[in-house]
Amino acid sequence: MMISTRGRYAIRLMIDLAEHGTTDYIRLKDISERQDISQKYLESITTTLSKSGLIDGAHGKGGGYRLNRAPEEYTIGEILRTTEGSLAPVACLGCDAKKCERESVCRTLPMWEKLYNLVNDFFDSMTVADLMKQDAAAGFFGASL
Amino acid sequence: MMISTRGRYAIRLMIDLAEHGTTDYIRLKDISERQDISQKYLESITTTLSKSGLIDGAHGKGGGYRLNRAPEEYTIGEILRTTEGSLAPVACLGCDAKKCERESVCRTLPMWEKLYNLVNDFFDSMTVADLMKQDAAAGFFGASL
DNA sequence: CTTTTACCTATTAACATGGTAGGGAATAGG
């Protein structure tokens, strides 16, 4: 397992925001009902996204959340790295990497690094807008590779 | 995190076996010392690998473990799937996938499936022999992609 | 029949995941 519910819910939340609010603020309550995710759990995710500047929150009546940019300007990689911390496949890579003393003789490190790049490039190559466009039944992913 | 110590140790163990024993059995004690991994922990990994037919174990004096095939006939994907269970990036994919009722309307599932294939193909495209050949200081991975 | 090795079955400490609970602070509308 690599991507937890946090990251996956974050993506669904961003898509929901993109679909339902262009300029208006969207209440968490509505997103919670539409996406069938606990409002309390969503709160912890929006807090992270808001602090990182991905979304904008407004208090009080008429408040809620709103995207700060156009959907095509959010890469999935950015969303996942914000909510999951790092997409590193092993402990010796990524932001909170613990230095390994076998690093200089490690025969597998180059492999992990290559995969790390592969995964980052994969997620950075698609945006929230891309996921909106696709039809669930016959996604455009089916064709290529 | 995606690959735990179990899978990483398994790869190192297979490389060690490939390097030190062509026909002879290699004692776990020696591997443990060379790789600096607890012998007891290695035991739990060799049990899995042995049951799946990747390696062959022999009791008593002169016993130990041995590869069943040539190093170039073991893909890294096979080793990792054996020890880690599945390389699925999310809970709704892989061997122990929990059926999701949103599957038919899920906008992100095709993305996870594509990544899943990407990761499996990545690990299936390289063998134990490939990792043996490469020099740690300047691996051949550095060049491509 | 003793040594050496693999093999088997627990148990454990630490950590991550996936939430829940209970408020506080700000804003809008009256």
Next chain:
DNA sequence: CCTATTCCCTACCATGTTAATAGGTAAAAG
């Protein structure tokens, strides 16, 4: 000002996974 609404913040918890350790049993060699 007052009240409802909404985001925001801190703490807590139940469960599962990870990364081992412990203590044995079985088989093979000599």
